[in-house]
Amino acid sequence: MKLSKITSGLLVSLALLGSQCALAKVVKVEMSVIEKQIVVDNAGTKQNMWTYNGTIPGPVIRVTEGDIVDFSLLNLKVNKQSHSMDFHAAVVDVLDEFEGVRPGRTKDFKFEAKYPGVFIYHCGSESMSEHISRGMYGVIIVDPKEGYSADFPKPDREYVIVEGDLFDNDATPTEITNNEKWKGVLINGKQFHYDPVHDQNASIVLESKPGERVRFYFVNAKINENSAFHPIAGIWDKVWDNGNPKNIRHGMQTIDVAPAHGVIADLVSPSDRPTNNALVDHRMKSALNGAITILMNKPDADPKKGRDGNLVLR
Numbered sequence: 398m399k400l401s402k403i404t405s406g407l408l409v410s411l412a413l414l415g416s417q418c419a420l421a422k423v424v425k426v427e428m429s430v431i432e433k434q435i436v437v438d439n440a441g442t443k444q445n446m447w448t449y450n451g452t453i454p455g456p457v458i459r460v461t462e463g464d465i466v467d468f469s470l471l472n473l474k475v476n477k478q479s480h481s482m483d484f485h486a487a488v489v490d491v492l493d494e495f496e497g498v499r500p501g502r503t504k505d506f507k508f509e510a511k512y513p514g515v516f517i518y519h520c521g522s523e524s525m526s527e528h529i530s531r532g533m534y535g536v537i538i539v540d541p542k543e544g545y546s547a548d549f550p551k552p553d554r555e556y557v558i559v560e561g562d563l564f565d566n567d568a569t570p571t572e573i574t575n576n577e578k579w580k581g582v583l584i585n586g587k588q589f590h591y592d593p594v595h596d597q598n599a600s601i602v603l604e605s606k607p608g609e610r611v612r613f614y615f616v617n618a619k620i621n622e623n624s625a626f627h628p629i630a631g632i633w634d635k636v637w638d639n640g641n642p643k644n645i646r647h648g649m650q651t652i653d654v655a656p657a658h659g660v661i662a663d664l665v666s667p668s669d670r671p672t673n674n675a676l677v678d679h680r681m682k683s684a685l686n687g688a689i690t691i692l693m694n695k696p697d698a699d700p701k702k703g704r705d706g707n708l709v710l711r
């Protein structure tokens with residue numbers, strides 16, 4: 398082989414390497430821990446909760462595989478507790494990056510999002526049971542660098558659904574760990590958040606048009622109980638365990654999702670008629686205490702719902 402051919406091949410390789418590196422970006426993420434009273438149901442009931450940026454779940458972070466997340470956590474001076482951040486999308490040192498941050502202090506660290514998927518993030522401070530169940534969790538989506546494919550098709554709409562626990566306001570850390578004084582399940586921060594069938598105070602439902610591919614980024618933030626995620630009157634067309642396109646499964650009815658785990662699940666409704674689905678945690682104790690979500694598939698679906706980053710309806 399002529400030297401020029403080897404050289405040009407090398408140049409092409411270097412150019413490819415360069416373009417891959419150029420695609421990866423640094424994503425700055427700043428969060429503040431806010432201890433506050435927050436509404437936990439559609440009737441307006443408030444409880445003392447601990448939050449990232451004031452909401453349950455915290456903000457959805459979305460990056461692409463290979464990106465560097467440049468993270469900063471501020472624990473507000475007025476807070477009473479130490480808090481921390483445990484990104485399940487990070488491969489780091491639990492005693493370093495994930496260490497506790499006292500009120501008034503800041504912690505900065507960086508990590509590369511090496512694996513695509515849907516991951517929980519949560520507070521890991523003592524008692525972790527109390528910190529998580531008072532609302533300190535959220536979702537980071539790491540999109541695959543290859544983009545969409547036949548095995549990971551582009552969806553028409555996307556929704557994030559996070560299940561969390563609700564305990565009595567005065568439950569002790571030990572009681573919470575033992576699942577005592579348990580009151581119910583929060584869906585994106587509220588019991589029956591999107592279920593006007595079981596809660597007359599609910600005012601929001603998820604929407605799509607008949608025949609659309611609707612993608613759910615589902616995370617179980619409950620501290621002890623698995624989730625049994627099932628779309629009543631539907632079948633999950635495709636499911637990716639941990640949200641990784643390589644972990645594909647077809648035609649699933651119920652997905653078992655462990656605490657602190659996530660899945661991506663697609664639903665495709667009939668295209669020739671309007672239909673409705675009830676997305677439930679099929680553990681009946683969970684479903685009937687808050688974990689039911691209505692998806693309406695209708696021709697006049699709100700074009701803004703589940704699009705343009707509007708993944709968590711509030």
Ligand SMILES: [Cu+2]
Nearest residue numbers: 480520522528
């Ligand atoms: Cu905390």
